[in-house]
Amino acid sequence: xxxxxxxxxxxxxxxxxxxxxxxxxxxxxxxxxxxxxxxxxxxxxxxxxxxxxxxxxxxxxxxxxxxxxxxxxxxxxxxxxxxxxxxxxxxxxxxxxxxxxxxxxxxxxxxxxxxxxxxxxxxxxxxxxxxxxxxxxxxxxxxxxxxxxxxxxxxxxxxxxxxxxxxxxxxxxxxxxxxxxxxxxxxxxxxxxxxxxxxxxxxxxxxxxxxxxxxxxxxxxxxxxxxxxxxxxxxxxxxxx
Amino acid sequence: xxxxxxxxxxxxxxxxxxxxxxxxxxxxxxxxxxxxxxxxxxxxxxxxxxxxxxxxxxxxxxxxxxxxxxxxxxxxxxxxxxxxxxxxxxxxxxxxxxxxxxxxxxxxxxxxxxxxxxxxxxxxxxxxxxxxxxxxxxxxxxxxxxxxxxxxxxxxxxxxxxxxxxxxxxxxxxxxxxxxxxxxxxxxxxxxxxxxxxxxxxxxxxxxxxxxxxxxxxxxxxxxxxxxxxxxxxxxxxxxxxxxxxxxxxxxxxxxxxxxxxxxxxxxxx
Numbered sequence: 383x384x385x386x387x388x389x390x391x392x393x394x395x396x397x398x399x400x401x402x403x404x405x406x407x408x409x410x411x412x413x414x415x416x417x418x419x420x421x422x423x424x425x426x427x428x429x430x431x432x433x434x435x436x437x438x439x440x441x442x443x444x445x446x447x448x449x450x451x452x453x454x455x456x457x458x459x460x461x462x463x464x465x466x467x468x469x470x471x472x473x474x475x476x477x478x479x480x481x482x483x484x485x486x487x488x489x490x491x492x493x494x495x496x497x498x499x500x501x502x503x504x505x506x507x508x509x510x511x512x513x514x515x516x517x518x519x520x521x522x523x524x525x526x527x528x529x530x531x532x533x534x535x536x537x538x539x540x541x542x543x544x545x546x547x548x549x550x551x552x553x554x555x556x557x558x559x560x561x562x563x564x565x566x567x568x569x570x571x572x573x574x575x576x577x578x579x580x581x582x583x584x585x586x587x588x589x590x591x592x593x594x595x596x597x598x599x600x601x602x603x604x605x606x607x608x609x610x611x612x613x614x615x616x617x618x619x620x621x622x623x
Numbered sequence: 624x625x626x627x628x629x630x631x632x633x634x635x636x637x638x639x640x641x642x643x644x645x646x647x648x649x650x651x652x653x654x655x656x657x658x659x660x661x662x663x664x665x666x667x668x669x670x671x672x673x674x675x676x677x678x679x680x681x682x683x684x685x686x687x688x689x690x691x692x693x694x695x696x697x698x699x700x701x702x703x704x705x706x707x708x709x710x711x712x713x714x715x716x717x718x719x720x721x722x723x724x725x726x727x728x729x730x731x732x733x734x735x736x737x738x739x740x741x742x743x744x745x746x747x748x749x750x751x752x753x754x755x756x757x758x759x760x761x762x763x764x765x766x767x768x769x770x771x772x773x774x775x776x777x778x779x780x781x782x783x784x785x786x787x788x789x790x791x792x793x794x795x796x797x798x799x800x801x802x803x804x805x806x807x808x809x810x811x812x813x814x815x816x817x818x819x820x821x822x823x824x825x826x827x828x829x830x831x832x833x834x835x836x837x838x839x840x841x842x843x844x845x846x847x848x849x850x851x852x853x854x855x856x857x858x859x860x861x862x863x864x865x866x867x868x869x870x871x872x873x874x875x876x877x878x879x880x881x882x883x884x885x886x887x888x889x890x891x892x893x
Contacts, residue, residue, distance in 0.1 A: 409699065435648055435699075445801030446646065446673055447731070450724035454743060476695075477720060482753060484714045490703070491695030493674065496722035496751075497744030525722075527747040533768045534746050615700060
């Protein structure tokens with residue numbers, strides 16, 4: 383059974399959500415959203431999921447602030463963030479390239495990152511494009527920092543960075559990424575060549591595991607239908623639903 | 624309750640006003656936005672609660688905005704908000720970048736009539752560096768050092784949004800769009816366009832009353848069917864994705880934007 387790159391990424395992220403009580407999924411996150419739904423199904427509903435901007439996958443009824451209140455109360459175990467730039471200290475930049483505010487490249491803005499990154503215990507960074515343009519030595523603007531000094535209240539932070547080529551785990555004490563797995567068809571040389579920051583190597587770098595046939599069937603069946611609620615174009619493109 | 628036309632509603636939002644607007648999923652008053660552009664509103668200070676999309680982009684593109692306060696401006700799956708991006712790059716508006724919960728918390732301080740609200744996060748972010756109005760203090764309730772950010776209260780001059788239903792008394796039913804309640808509580812004046820006006824008293828309806836903004840907070844209402852088009856309205860109508868895609872393409876340059884706006888102004892009755 384052929385596994386599409388998106389399906390591998392969904393499965394990879396889903397495995398990182400094992401044992402989490404409640405996963406929240408922000409905007410523009412079809413792959414993390416699918417991963418959360420896959421984990422919900424694999425855990426037989428033990429992992430609860432809230433997908434923003436969906437009709438049937440959201441559990442909020444107290445306005446734009448409720449998601450953040452939940453994060454502050456410790457009710458959200460995992461969340462996903464991305465960045466136009468992500469650097470080796472896991473700082474993320476959602477604002478732009480160049481000098482603020484007159485950037486030569488400007489993105490949408492920081493959204494909830496400057497709070498959620500501090501408070502959600504397991505933040506998974508996801509950026510499919512793995513190039514020196516996206517993974518940089520130092521971001522031009524810190525929307526939210528990867529680590530904070532010890533006096534800052536920070537129960538949360540980066541857990542891993544998943545890209546189209548590999549998986550890095552984040553060591554919060556060292557403020558450094560460690561390469562742990564490389565997706566099938568990609569190589570260590572290629573990862574080095576396309577990464578703008580320095581990173582450690584795990585003792586045993588593995589090939590990122592593929593989902594087995596029942597998991598793929600689950601993904602292409604019920605999960606594809608569910609993710610079509612918030613992300614119809616994505617569901618159509620990847621799963622043909 | 625004064626029921627006025629959309630055009631009159633736009634006339635009552637003065638140049639220079641601080642206007643709170645909701646995110647794209649929550650009742651965006653786009654017919655009223657067209658009327659504001661039509662009356663050549665100027666120097667508006669937009670406060671997105673906490674993000675915006677086509678609404679802020681249209682107002683910026685039409686030259687109505689001098690200050691944009693937001694956690695993000697995006698056309699979501701349709702791509703970048705082209706007028707916002709170009710104007711920010713050109714430096715021709717003042718940008719007050721923030722993060723979603725800071726805007727909501729600031730508005731809640733405004734709602735409570737208190738000067739500020741503390742919030743976790745933000746420390747070490749460049750957002751904080753560029754917001755001299757955000758202050759860091761040491762948590763006075765803690766024995767250990769515990770720096771925390773204080774956000775100034777947000778008290779908009781005006782809250783502007785679109786809702787499914789109002790009644791003859793001026794009560795406005797907002798369904799699950801609770802941020803609209805906070806906006807109305809915090810703002811000095813609230814202008815609402817609605818899909819429908821009912822003869823039922825919404826505050827006397829047990830099921831609807833908890834999601835109804837009492838008339839006390841509402842300054843004026845205008846009837847505007849499909850008043851959020853081309854955006855959708857929860858429980859009423861879906862977004863017009865084809866039109867939103869056309870807008871996203873048009874917003875990439877000033878000339879196409881002007882063309883789109885001229886066509887839309889003709890289509891939207893005000």
